[in-house]
Amino acid sequence: MELPGSGDPASDGMSSGRSNPYHLREMTGEKYVVARTGFLLPLLCFAGTAPALAQNPAPAFPAATADQAAALYDLCTGGGLAQLTRPDPAIKDYYRLANITDAQARDALDERCDAQRQIWIQKGADAARLAGRDATLMRALAARRAEMTKTLEAIHAPGPRPAVTLREFRLRGDDYPPQAQREAQQGASVVTYMIGTDGRIADCKATGATDLLNQTSCNIVSRRSLFAPALDMAGQPVSEQRTTTIHWSIH
Known part of the structure; x- marks a missing residue:
């Protein structure tokens, strides 16, 4: 028996409980795919x-x-x-x-x-x-x-060190924008984002897909990611830039 919620603790990507018509597949190298392929049962998740x-x-x-x-x-x-x-x-x-x-x-x-x-x-x-x-x-x-x-x-490793992922963004079944579906918009959004000194996304830009898909990609990464900020030689928080790719496709 596996306890519900025993996976990623902070995954803000838990299902809302509705039928999910998207199959989400994580790729290697920080690449993600959102593809409409069929039905996926809802996840249950001091x-x-x-x-x-x-x-x-x-x-x-x-x-x-x-x-x-x-x-x-x-x-x-x-x-x-x-x-x-x-x-x-x-x-x-x-x-x-x-x-x-x-x-x-x-x-x-x-x-x-x-x-x-x-x-x-x-x-x-x-x-x-x-x-x-x-x-x-x-x-x-x-x-x-x-x-x-x-x-x-x-x-707690001494600086300099990169930012540490506390909450990695997760894709949801309803992330594909309805307008993008109707217009059959597809493509790979290359998302470049800056991790601020508070560990949150301070700036985000996406290119490679349509404007709507690029903006949606930035919204997903910005709202669902959280880090412990990078540290410099003196152990002080500094900003760090990273890049990830989200693939949008309709089959």
Whole structure:
């Protein structure tokens, strides 16, 4: 069982839950493809004290099966885990999880998802299944901490060093502009962007495709990317320029 939300923590590219008529494929060398090919099922996706995680009211599903109740619990804990590992420059060391222990993180998840857990118990969850879900949750927590630790090691490396990716942009099924679809606009947008000293995109220009596709490419990269800024020899933040390519095609 894989917890929902156990992939990229800050992917702002999660599906909205609608049918997605686009197949998105990541290419090597920071190249991305948006191609209309068929249907893709929607994806489901603090210093010293446990953080308060946003509460999600437990949905009232009187006819829910035990498996459905288990899925609701998984969705809740996966969402809470994503909150703990979502990068935020306003937080010390960028991640909530970096400043609390695993036990404190587990306490926060338990508090967040108690209502969903109780629904599952009412639907017949036995001790073995509960223990299995708990073990899976702790493994996911350990995996997230390992990923976060690796990122923090790169961030805290002495300068000079390049910018460190905290949140890489992800393409969504509805990114292809409707006007561009109607007019069969296609092409490769070469996106050149500047990472500012606050880790956000300070400037972006795209060429190679139509004006609409180029502008859409810049909007995607600018709004969904986040970095720890590059450092100079003195360890001071400096700007850094990067380039990526987004391919737009209609099959």
